Amino acid sequence: MANLDASIEYFKQGIPVLGQTDTAPEEIRHDLLVIHTLAQCATIALHKGSARRSKTSRSRCLMAAHAIVNIFQAVRSEDLAFVNPIL
Numbered sequence: 001m002a003n004l005d006a007s008i009e010y011f012k013q014g015i016p017v018l019g020q021t022d023t024a025p026e027e028i029r030h031d032l033l034v035i036h037t038l039a040q041c042a043t044i045a046l047h048k049g050s051a052r053r054s055k056t057s058r059s060r061c062l063m064a065a066h067a068i069v070n071i072f073q074a075v076r077s078e079d080l081a082f083v084n085p086i087l
Helices: 002-014 026-047 055-074
Strands: none
Touching: 002 026, 026 055
């Protein structure tokens, strides 16, 4: 689990920051929003089975959920014109 967790974190660090893509086309900004959200969901999916037993896993789930909220608070309203409701 530690190797997969490290891989997910490494992937997340490589995703362009949403605030630095204001001049990018709308499709790119939307795709990045989805990628950021799904990357955080991957952390939650990995740790949710251990969250009750492990303080570390519980913390990772909460941090990822908080990051998702922050992602949606940080994006411009025009970037939210179409967001998949599954997210």
